[in-house]
Amino acid sequence: MGLQRTLSIVKPDGVRKGNIGEVIRRFETSGIRVVAMRMLHLTKKEAEGFYAVHRERPFFGSLTEFMSSGPIVVMVLEGENVIARNRSLMGATDPKKADRGTIRADLADNVEQNIVHGSDAPETAETEISYFFNKLDIIS
Ligand code: CMP
Numbered sequence: 331m332g333l334q335r336t337l338s339i340v341k342p343d344g345v346r347k348g349n350i351g352e353v354i355r356r357f358e359t360s361g362i363r364v365v366a367m368r369m370l371h372l373t374k375k376e377a378e379g380f381y382a383v384h385r386e387r388p389f390f391g392s393l394t395e396f397m398s399s400g401p402i403v404v405m406v407l408e409g410e411n412v413i414a415r416n417r418s419l420m421g422a423t424d425p426k427k428a429d430r431g432t433i434r435a436d437l438a439d440n441v442e443q444n445i446v447h448g449s450d451a452p453e454t455a456e457t458e459i460s461y462f463f464n465k466l467d468i469i470s
Contacts, residue, residue, distance in 0.1 A: 335406055336413045337458035339447040342400035349437050350403050356419055366406035366468045374398045380461055404462045416448040
């Protein structure tokens with residue numbers, strides 16, 4: 331696998347519920363490094379751009395409404411095999427199906443408002459990281 335980077339987002343529900351620190355604690359406890367971080371409030375258009383691959387899905391409107399409903403925290407995570415490790419820390423998209431002890435099982439309310447986002451593959455990680463960060467923003 332080797333050293334990888336991935337994009338993580340604490341979504342508006344996570345920020346509203348005061349879960350920023352809890353999410354980062356779980357990353358750091360499992361040996362994942364935060365190498366870039368920023369808080370921002372997406373416009374609807376910016377949320378639509380980020381989730382463009384889902385534009386045909388029935389939940390696209392409500393997802394992008396939600397993602398632009400308040401501030402988010404975007405992070406670049408780095409570590410060995412970090413894409414898969416982050417996904418296993420997050421748990422399944424639907425918190426009802428997520429394993430116990432995962433971020434979504436412990437903190438999320440429903441399949442849409444599911445606290446965190448994480449890239450699902452190396453190519454998407456690269457695209458998603460560059461949606462929010464310049465090369466010089468990332469600590470190496
Ligand atoms: P995420 O991992 O950010 O990728 C796409 C997002 O769409 C997902 O998390 C959820 O927030 C949302 N999502 C996925 N499936 C559904 C669904 N069935 N209904 C509503 N929102 C969904």
